[in-house]
Amino acid sequence: xxxxxxxxxxxxxxKFHGGIHPPQQKFLxxxxxxxxxxxxxxxRIPVQQHIGEPGDIxxxxxxxxxxxxxxxxANHPMVVPVHAPTSGTIxxxxxxxxxxPSGLSxxxxxxxxxxxxxxxxxxxxxxxxxxxxxxxxxxxxxxGISGMGGAGFPSHIKLxxxxxxxxxxxxxxxxxxxxxxxxxxxxxxxxxILDGIKILDNILAPAFILIGIEENKPEAIQAxxxxxxxxxxxxxxxxxxxxxxxxEKQLIxxxxxxxxxxxxxxxxxGIVMHNxxxxxxxxxxxxxxxxxxxxxxxxxxxxxxxxxNVWALIGTPVEFLLQQCGCQQGxxxxxxxxxPMMGFSLPSFTVPVVKTxxxxxxPDEAEIPDNxxxxxxxxxxxxxxxxxxxxxxxxxxxxxxxxxxQALNDLNLFDCIECGACAYVCPSHIPLxxxxxxxxxxxxxxxxxxxxAEKAKQRxxxxxxxxxxxxxxxxxxxxxxxxxRKARMNSGTAEAxxxxxxxxxxxxxxxxxxxQEKDTNNDVTASDTSVGSPQExxxxxxxxxxxxxxxxxxxxxxxxxxxxxxxxxxxxxxSNVIAEAVNNADNSxxxxxxxxxxxxxxINTNVIKDIEKPSELSxxxxxxxxxxxxxxxxxxxxxxxxxxxxPEDLLSEKPSNDEPDSQIVTNSTNKTEQQVKEQALSPDDIxxxxxxxxxxxxxxxxxQTTESIINNEIPDDNEQRNESAEKEIQTATxxxxxxxxxxxxxxxxxxxxxxxxxxxx
Amino acid sequence: xxxxxxxxxxxxxxxxxxxLIGFASVKFKVEGDPLAEQIDALLPQTQCGQCGYPxxxxxxxxxxxxxxxxxxxxxxxxxxxxxxDLMGVEAQALDESHQTDNTPKVAFIIEEDCIGCTxxxxxxxxxxxIGTTKQMHTxxxxxxxxxxxxxxxxxxxxxxxxxxxxxxxxxxxxxxxxPVEQIS
Numbered sequence: 030x031x032x033x034x035x036x037x038x039x040x041x042x043x044k045f046h047g048g049i050h051p052p053q054q055k056f057l058x059x060x061x062x063x064x065x066x067x068x069x070x071x072x073r074i075p076v077q078q079h080i081g082e083p084g085d086i087x088x089x090x091x092x093x094x095x096x097x098x099x100x101x102x103a104n105h106p107m108v109v110p111v112h113a114p115t116s117g118t119i120x121x122x123x124x125x126x127x128x129x130p131s132g133l134s135x136x137x138x139x140x141x142x143x144x145x146x147x148x149x150x151x152x153x154x155x156x157x158x159x160x161x162x163x164x165x166x167x168x169x170x171x172x173g174i175s176g177m178g179g180a181g182f183p184s185h186i187k188l189x190x191x192x193x194x195x196x197x198x199x200x201x202x203x204x205x206x207x208x209x210x211x212x213x214x215x216x217x218x219x220x221x222i223l224d225g226i227k228i229l230d231n232i233l234a235p236a237f238i239l240i241g242i243e244e245n246k247p248e249a250i251q252a253x254x255x256x257x258x259x260x261x262x263x264x265x266x267x268x269x270x271x272x273x274x275x276x277e278k279q280l281i282x283x284x285x286x287x288x289x290x291x292x293x294x295x296x297x298x299g300i301v302m303h304n305x306x307x308x309x310x311x312x313x314x315x316x317x318x319x320x321x322x323x324x325x326x327x328x329x330x331x332x333x334x335x336x337x338n339v340w341a342l343i344g345t346p347v348e349f350l351l352q353q354c355g356c357q358q359g360x361x362x363x364x365x366x367x368x369p370m371m372g373f374s375l376p377s378f379t380v381p382v383v384k385t386x387x388x389x390x391x392p393d394e395a396e397i398p399d400n401x402x403x404x405x406x407x408x409x410x411x412x413x414x415x416x417x418x419x420x421x422x423x424x425x426x427x428x429x430x431x432x433x434x435q436a437l438n439d440l441n442l443f444d445c446i447e448c449g450a451c452a453y454v455c456p457s458h459i460p461l462x463x464x465x466x467x468x469x470x471x472x473x474x475x476x477x478x479x480x481x482a483e484k485a486k487q488r489x490x491x492x493x494x495x496x497x498x499x500x501x502x503x504x505x506x507x508x509x510x511x512x513x514r515k516a517r518m519n520s521g522t523a524e525a526x527x528x529x530x531x532x533x534x535x536x537x538x539x540x541x542x543x544x545q546e547k548d549t550n551n552d553v554t555a556s557d558t559s560v561g562s563p564q565e566x567x568x569x570x571x572x573x574x575x576x577x578x579x580x581x582x583x584x585x586x587x588x589x590x591x592x593x594x595x596x597x598x599x600x601x602x603x604s605n606v607i608a609e610a611v612n613n614a615d616n617s618x619x620x621x622x623x624x625x626x627x628x629x630x631x632i633n634t635n636v637i638k639d640i641e642k643p644s645e646l647s648x649x650x651x652x653x654x655x656x657x658x659x660x661x662x663x664x665x666x667x668x669x670x671x672x673x674x675x676p677e678d679l680l681s682e683k684p685s686n687d688e689p690d691s692q693i694v695t696n697s698t699n700k701t702e703q704q705v706k707e708q709a710l711s712p713d714d715i716x717x718x719x720x721x722x723x724x725x726x727x728x729x730x731x732x733q734t735t736e737s738i739i740n741n742e743i744p745d746d747n748e749q750r751n752e753s754a755e756k757e758i759q760t761a762t763x764x765x766x767x768x769x770x771x772x773x774x775x776x777x778x779x780x781x782x783x784x785x786x787x788x789x790x
Numbered sequence: 791x792x793x794x795x796x797x798x799x800x801x802x803x804x805x806x807x808x809x810l811i812g813f814a815s816v817k818f819k820v821e822g823d824p825l826a827e828q829i830d831a832l833l834p835q836t837q838c839g840q841c842g843y844p845x846x847x848x849x850x851x852x853x854x855x856x857x858x859x860x861x862x863x864x865x866x867x868x869x870x871x872x873x874x875d876l877m878g879v880e881a882q883a884l885d886e887s888h889q890t891d892n893t894p895k896v897a898f899i900i901e902e903d904c905i906g907c908t909x910x911x912x913x914x915x916x917x918x919x920i921g922t923t924k925q926m927h928t929x930x931x932x933x934x935x936x937x938x939x940x941x942x943x944x945x946x947x948x949x950x951x952x953x954x955x956x957x958x959x960x961x962x963x964x965x966x967x968x969p970v971e972q973i974s
Contacts, residue, residue, distance in 0.1 A: 131956075133956060133957060135957070478834070481835075481935075482833075482834055482835035483835070484933070485835040485836065485837060485916050485933070485935045486830075486835040486846070486847075488916040488917055488918070488933060489835070489837045489845060489846075489847075489915050489916050491917070492915065492916065492917050773905050776905060776907075776945040776946050777945075779945060780945045
């Protein structure tokens with residue numbers, strides 16, 4: 030360490046590899062003081078202006094805020110809050126184009142200044158030395174300070190290091206052409222900067238503080254030397270002008286001769302570096318309780334009439350700065366934020382100034398000519414000679430063009446600081462840095478995808494294990510239940526015996542049913558001739574009984590519903606009708622016992638009569654009738670394929686083929702729906718009616734498929750029905766005020782139809 | 791005599807090495823199929839089943855056993871190329887029957903339409919849907935692999951696939967939109 034200081038005191042420094050000497054062009058803006066600007070009309074404050082995460086927004090649209098009031102709050106160590114640069118009203122919080130080469134929009138807070146510049150309450154801290162290290166770091170974090178040199182890394186994270194710090198390096202090199210913001214800041218605010226450096230000294234307690242400054246800023250060097258004359262610990266190091274001396278790793282190498290290994294932080298070597306602008310902001314924040322709401326911006330270039338450094342509030346539109354400095358409208362075609370080497374062209378001139386904006390460059394045609402045509406690499410090797418990170422730019426370029434990520438990693442692409450020296454010297458005008466940026470973005474994206482794929486894989490595996498476990502658990506449960514049942518049954522009590530016999534009876538029933546089904550299936554093909562085989566009759570008989578029972582139950586329910594609220598003639602009439610329907614159902618079951626043809630015809634004729642008659646029926650009753658009707662039709666269609674005699678003649682007076690019959694069914698369902706729709710008076714009724722319609726539809730469909738399974742001879746017929754069913758569903762879903770229940774009903778019906786189609790296929 | 795000696799020596803050597811190889815094959819036996827593992831690592835793990843296998847691992851196993859390498863639609867040509875490199879075979883174009891638009895997407899549930907049927911939850915291969923019976927469901931978009939499997943089972947068609955929005959974090963530099971800057 031001693032030798033380092035000795036060398037510095039002798040004015041000897043190390044050298045980093047490569048580097049270039051571009052024209053500096055600093056004279057444009059060094060001769061004028063930093064100018065105060067009037068308030069712009071609107072400030073756009075991006076919520077995230079640093080490396081890390083955006084904070085939680087504290088304000089809402091319409092809020093009045095005071096100058097210095099926090100707009101966001103940190104919920105995470107990597108969050109840096111933003112503050113209101115002046116007093117005013119929040120007019121919007123929305124996505125807007127930000128200072129990013131992509132021109133993408135990010136969340137911004139729009140603040141309309143009221144011109145009063147009214148501060149929030151501030152606590153002036155007369156003696157920061159009494160504050161503890163944690164208090165100081167907390168104050169810095171609360172003030173929203175992130176690195177002002179360009180990268181925007183949160184300062185409190187850098188300061189909160191546990192490592193033993195040998196050197197605190199203050200970066201005042203400002204090596205990029207055109208930029209003079211730090212130069213002017215040092216000249217004008219040297220005392221405040223010194224306070225900031227002392228605060229950092231308090232926090233980090235380094236052995237030495239080195240201020241690195243290039244020799245092209247004589248006034249600033251003099252000011253710093255004067256200010257630090259009495260402090261032994263602080264060394265002002267005047268460095269030769271080589272671009273990019275101001276790079277973190279390069280400056281460390283120049284001052285201490287140490288190289289920061291790839292992939293490690295300088296704090297691993299006992300070194301911390303801060304920009305001189307950050308020091309000023311820290312002093313303001315700790316002593317005056319002023320958060321980071323403004324910064325020095327160099328507005329320069331030959332297109333600007335009055336190139337100058339200005340105090341710009343965070344959120345000021347670039348357009349406003351250019352206007353203030355006399356940039357002609359016509360020359361605004363190409364505006365660069367940052368310097369000419371590392372900056373990027375702005376996608377829009379409403380882009381706001383952020384905490385890392387040190388320069389707005391408006392060059393004219395002669396300064397930065399439009400794109401030179403890129404030609405093939407001639408392998409001259411100049412790029413490798415000037416690369417400050419000792420990389421091989423030409424090889425990187427080839428690998429980047431080939432998207433060979435492995436080779437790029439092997440060539441240490443991520444050590445590239447994107448200084449642009451290689452592109453500057455390239456005789457073939459290859460935009461090398463841009464290729465590296467593209468490749469870096471690709472690799473980062475690929476890494477993210479890999480992480481996501483790994484996570485997905487883990488979740489998939491975990492799910493498989495979970496499903497397997499649940500399956501085993503279910504099987505275990507069933508097995509235990511079966512065992513318990515067996516044990517109970519074998520216990521020998523009367524109950525157990527009852528259960529046993531019940532189970533035996535059920536098993537017998539199932540067996541009988543199975544045998545029947547087999548028979549009917551066998552008979553289906555021959556059903557044209559085998560009219561009244563005993564099994565068939567038995568089966569349809571059973572089915573009709575079940576249907577009748579259901580119809581009875583429904584009718585009863587309806588009767589029970591209508592009975593309490595009506596004593597009028599209407600109700601008695603309606604209940605008569607219901608009773609009739611019940612009778613019909615009974616009849617049908619009775620008739621089915623004897624003769625199937627009779628049962629279907631009776632049911633159909635009766636029901637149709639019922640339906641045509643009652644014009645004065647109440648809604649509910651009508652619905653009930655409709656349901657009953659639908660069921661009757663279903664029965665008719667169901668009975669018919671089994672027994673192809675012409676009972677339909679009675680009902681429809683049409684020749685006995687399948688198509689007209691199916692139309693009747695669809696007609697009936699349509700009619701049901703029509704009826705239902707006609708009754709649409711109160712929302713309650715609509716709901717109930719729709720549910721009923723959906724259920725009816727679903728049931729009708731089910732019937733159709735059972736039918737089609739039994740009788741495979743009528744595919745056209747089925748298709749037609751499905752179509753009509755779909756139409757119904759559509760009409761049902763198109764209904765003006767479908768409420769959730771109706772939708773659920775429709776969904777259920779749809780799902781069933783889908784399932785059936787699948788099983789048919 | 792020397793002939794006999796040679797036969798004996800060669801015989802002893804052969805049995806020694808045979809025993810050594812036998813021992814090594816038992817001692818250093820590799821569990822599973824290392825090739826399938828490597829292929830699995832290259833697949834995008836969307837678990838979408840578009841290849842006809844119930845997940846990426848089964849497809850990796852199938853590829854290791856001779857299945858065509860060009861059936862992974864979400865992986866696209868990049869994945870095919872990587873698998874081809876690994877297997878030492880010729881890269882092929884993506885199978886046409888599996889050709890789909892493979893821009894990255896995530897599922898999104900239109901929550902006011904959701905009826906809470908849990909069908910999508912059962913379909914999701916990575917458990918990225920939260921919800922329970924008769925409660926509104928929603929997607930954890932960070933975990934969603936964009937596999938589409940939840941879209942078909944939805945009875946009310948309230949799941950849509952949305953392309954992932956571009957932001958400054960996943961933005962890719964586009965050379966054509968950046969002018970080259972050179973100072974004189």
